[in-house]
Amino acid sequence: MKITDLQPKLVWECFDKITKVPRPTHHLDKMKEFLLAWAAENNIEAASDEVGNVVMRKGATPGHENAPTIILQGHQDMVAEKNSDKVHDFLNDPITTIVDGDWVKADGTTLGADNGLGCATAMAVLLDDSLVHGPIECLFTVDEEQGLIGANGLQPGFVNGSILLNLDSEEHGQLVIGCAGGKVTICKKDLEHKESPTDKEWYKISIRNLKGGHSGMEINLGRGNANQQLCRYLWSNWKKYDMVMSEFQGGGLANAIPREAFAVVGVNKEAVKNFEESVKLFSDMIHAELILSEGPDFSFECEKTDKPEEVIIDRDAYELISAVYSCPNGVQAMSNAVEGLVETSCNLASVKMNGKEVEVTVHERSSIDSRRDEIADRVKSLFEMIGYTVEFDDAYVGWAPNPDSKVLAVAKESFETLFGRSPKVEALHAGLECGLFLEKMPDLDMISFGPTLKDIHSPNEKANIPSVAEYWKFLCDILKRLA
Numbered sequence: 001m002k003i004t005d006l007q008p009k010l011v012w013e014c015f016d017k018i019t020k021v022p023r024p025t026h027h028l029d030k031m032k033e034f035l036l037a038w039a040a041e042n043n044i045e046a047a048s049d050e051v052g053n054v055v056m057r058k059g060a061t062p063g064h065e066n067a068p069t070i071i072l073q074g075h076q077d078m079v080a081e082k083n084s085d086k087v088h089d090f091l092n093d094p095i096t097t098i099v100d101g102d103w104v105k106a107d108g109t110t111l112g113a114d115n116g117l118g119c120a121t122a123m124a125v126l127l128d129d130s131l132v133h134g135p136i137e138c139l140f141t142v143d144e145e146q147g148l149i150g151a152n153g154l155q156p157g158f159v160n161g162s163i164l165l166n167l168d169s170e171e172h173g174q175l176v177i178g179c180a181g182g183k184v185t186i187c188k189k190d191l192e193h194k195e196s197p198t199d200k201e202w203y204k205i206s207i208r209n210l211k212g213g214h215s216g217m218e219i220n221l222g223r224g225n226a227n228q229q230l231c232r233y234l235w236s237n238w239k240k241y242d243m244v245m246s247e248f249q250g251g252g253l254a255n256a257i258p259r260e261a262f263a264v265v266g267v268n269k270e271a272v273k274n275f276e277e278s279v280k281l282f283s284d285m286i287h288a289e290l291i292l293s294e295g296p297d298f299s300f301e302c303e304k305t306d307k308p309e310e311v312i313i314d315r316d317a318y319e320l321i322s323a324v325y326s327c328p329n330g331v332q333a334m335s336n337a338v339e340g341l342v343e344t345s346c347n348l349a350s351v352k353m354n355g356k357e358v359e360v361t362v363h364e365r366s367s368i369d370s371r372r373d374e375i376a377d378r379v380k381s382l383f384e385m386i387g388y389t390v391e392f393d394d395a396y397v398g399w400a401p402n403p404d405s406k407v408l409a410v411a412k413e414s415f416e417t418l419f420g421r422s423p424k425v426e427a428l429h430a431g432l433e434c435g436l437f438l439e440k441m442p443d444l445d446m447i448s449f450g451p452t453l454k455d456i457h458s459p460n461e462k463a464n465i466p467s468v469a470e471y472w473k474f475l476c477d478i479l480k481r482l483a
Helices: 009-019 029-041 111-125 227-238 271-295 314-326 369-384 406-419 434-440 465-483
Strands: 045-048 056-058 070-075 098-101 103-106 136-141 162-167 175-180 181-190 193-195 198-207 242-251 261-268 297-305 309-313 330-334 342-354 357-366 389-396 426-430 444-446 461-464
Touching: 009 029, 009 111, 009 465, 029 045, 029 056, 029 406, 056 111, 070 111, 098 242, 111 136, 111 330, 111 357, 111 461, 111 465, 162 434, 175 406, 181 369, 181 444, 198 309, 198 426, 227 261, 227 271, 227 314, 227 342, 242 314, 261 271, 309 314, 314 342, 330 369, 342 369, 357 406, 369 389, 406 444, 426 465, 444 461, 461 465
Parallel strands: 070 136, 070 162, 162 444, 175 426, 242 309
Antiparallel strands: 045 056, 056 136, 098 103, 103 461, 175 444, 181 357, 181 389, 193 309, 198 261, 198 297, 242 261, 242 342, 330 342, 342 357
16 A cells, blocks of 8 residues: 555645655755645745745635635655665665654655654645634744744744744644754864774674664663763773774764764774673663663674774773763653653763764753753853863753643544544654744744654654544644634
8 A cells, every 4th residue: 555545635645745755854955846846737826935945825715715824844854864874865865764654754764754744734724625613824944853944034024924823743642832942062072083902893883773762752761872871881981892993973863862873993802702701791781771772672782893994092082981971861850830841851861983073962951941052051161171162052942831832722622522522732852943933933822742753853753554544634624713
């Protein structure tokens, strides 16, 4: 079965078209071109702005011209993550989708349902003339996943609606009315190198196939951080086996919990047997620790490799390992205002070496801006202490909940009528663009909702098919009620 065979047909057909367009964050020229061409093909009014946001407009159903204008909003970009053994070029290759029972997933890559399904839903509304609604504006923003660039660059008058439905949440039955703010900390240093010693045996130590996931939505699940687990081993065994290191690479995007990491190290030749045994023992230990959050399928192992030409000098290598191991990571504080909500967190996202330079990226989130800044400053103080230059990037504000929202009241009544149960009204620890929209349009009334997605920001991402049908029915009913 193909996704174009699924219901609601218009939504899945639009999503199928989107999966064929390469659209990783910061590489959205093809997506913008696709959206504008699709609008022209379907005789839909469309425009783009200087940062790449696209808006499409549809007039009201006859008789409902005086209803409030509704903005349906999603973001164009997707998180580009893949398994290490998967050959895929996110700049040129389409996503391969698979229907598996009640789920749609991809073949070894992220699916891009975050937020491709939100964009597809807005497109389906534009196509479906059977719906009852007031004036519609569909806003497709750019680069939400890193920097919220589209929302930051939105200019007055590009959209004019008074109610915004953000279609970027990942649990059907959840109405989101608030979210955390965030910041990205980037730490860099040119590492000093020396010629590789000749008295070593060379190994590549790797940790692979952790679950990873969204560093906001899933940071509370206790999943392993590949960068820190690898540095945990290296720090504990560095002096024991007189190690040297030539390379460390781990993690991917700032908003994804790192799933994989590796280091190339040399160990004393006479200690090879004990070293290999220590890797196995460490693997057994972390499997026991992480079995409930990760399952049994991840690996921590070593394999022999070729001697590199150079290694990092001992001081720089050990300081890098120590800083990554001790860096704040995971949940830092729970909310005192909302039971069960993570208030502040930190994701040690990536360690990337390019030539002699190393770059460590950390993503901080909090529903309290001062706490977000405080945890970022702690990261800065740690890395500055060992000579790294530290910069902050991609800071964004949170979205303060409005429990008296009129559109929230409409959505709650709609959900209860359609499905016979009450929706969950919540704030999220993840970042959404809504806080920035509210800064620019202070009178905007907003909620966020979506179908059920699992394991977003990882190659395990999947979309629940029955929930998409209910989510579509829900959205159509909200539009009718607002008209």
